[in-house]
Amino acid sequence: MKISVIVTLKKDVLDPQGKVVHQALKGMGFNTVKEIRQGKYFEIDIDESDKKKAEEKAQDMCKKLLANLVIEDYRIIGS
Amino acid sequence: MKISVIVTLKKDVLDPQGKVVHQALKGMGFNTVKEIRQGKYFEIDIDESDKKKAEEKAQDMCKKLLANLVIEDYRIIGS
Numbered sequence: 001m002k003i004s005v006i007v008t009l010k011k012d013v014l015d016p017q018g019k020v021v022h023q024a025l026k027g028m029g030f031n032t033v034k035e036i037r038q039g040k041y042f043e044i045d046i047d048e049s050d051k052k053k054a055e056e057k058a059q060d061m062c063k064k065l066l067a068n069l070v071i072e073d074y075r076i077i078g079s
Numbered sequence: 080m081k082i083s084v085i086v087t088l089k090k091d092v093l094d095p096q097g098k099v100v101h102q103a104l105k106g107m108g109f110n111t112v113k114e115i116r117q118g119k120y121f122e123i124d125i126d127e128s129d130k131k132k133a134e135e136k137a138q139d140m141c142k143k144l145l146a147n148l149v150i151e152d153y154r155i156i157g158s
Contacts, residue, residue: 021144025144038122042097042118
């Protein structure tokens, strides 16, 4: 079963990477962009047929490795 | 309007970053993980109230800057 996870910086944490992308887009003429924030995306293929169990496992991985909970949030978006 | 974009490596492209995460998870005892692929996530705040127009603009940004279409795919997942 495939589980997708998105890890983003918390709202109050500065995102220099996103800012650079924002500047680049502005330079290319995309003037209507107000803000860009960048995050990480993980597609996890788990050998587990039960969706709930797979999601629990993914959550566990986020807490232990994939996300730094001091500055990042994660959310699991199913498959 | 906020638009979310996920950029992933194409299926046939090697993902060393994902492999490292996979190895790390294995080392931590997550033995049921079959594969992990990592990608990028962008949250774009566009000054545009029409959803369709905003998505079109996001698509344009992906083609021109956010994704390298030779090796990457992108998908827009609304807000």
